[in-house]
Amino acid sequence: MIRKLLHIHRFRLTLLHIVIILLSGIGLSVQAQAVIGARELAVGQAITALEDTDWGMFGNPALMSEDERSVSFFGVRYFGLAELTDMAFSGTYPTKFGVLGAGAHRYGDDLFNESRIRLGYKHSFAGFHFGTIINYSHVAMGGGYGSAGALGVDVGMAALIVSDL
Numbered sequence: 001m002i003r004k005l006l007h008i009h010r011f012r013l014t015l016l017h018i019v020i021i022l023l024s025g026i027g028l029s030v031q032a033q034a035v036i037g038a039r040e041l042a043v044g045q046a047i048t049a050l051e052d053t054d055w056g057m058f059g060n061p062a063l064m065s066e067d068e069r070s071v072s073f074f075g076v077r078y079f080g081l082a083e084l085t086d087m088a089f090s091g092t093y094p095t096k097f098g099v100l101g102a103g104a105h106r107y108g109d110d111l112f113n114e115s116r117i118r119l120g121y122k123h124s125f126a127g128f129h130f131g132t133i134i135n136y137s138h139v140a141m142g143g144g145y146g147s148a149g150a151l152g153v154d155v156g157m158a159a160l161i162v163s164d165l
Contacts (some may be wrong), residue, residue: 036074036088036105051158054090057101057120061131062156065092066099083109086140098123101133111142118154129158 037055050056054072058065071091076082090103101120115138121162122131133154140147 012127029048036086036090037072038074055088055091055103056122057090057092057103057118057133060156061101061120061122061133061154062129062158064099064101064120064131066094066122066124069093083111085109093113112140114139116119120154127159129156131156 020093020131037053037056039053040050040059043050050059050065052065052067053059054065054070055064055074056062069092072089074086074088074090076086078086086107086108088103088105090101092099092101094100099122101118101122103115103116103120106116117136118133120131120133122129124130133156134157135152135154136139136149137152138147138149
């Protein structure tokens, strides 16, 4: 009987580990996007948990800043190469019904570039934050290779677990 209970207990732990690994994979797929913002880069690209950031709409839409209206710009040219230019814009507008946000991001040059336009909404209720983003992504390759675009929806949720964390 004890051996049977231990076997069932091991199966539950294994199933729990599988669920955690799958959920971690979902988080990694979100984080595979370009990281925008100095604060986001400074914390090792852990962008899905930064609260009240101007660049929340590019990481976790539930954590867009709701304090005041904000407009932010980001630009960097990696290694001094024009081909590796990264530019972005983000703006939020708090209302009594939630926070409205808009953003745009472009990486690359004329030979290859990725562009995103994002429109979002965030609402907070009883310590929980919910957000959604409508995203249009476009990839263009020069030299006659063409381009393609796609619409997407990002959904985020956040809650404060420990006040000091």
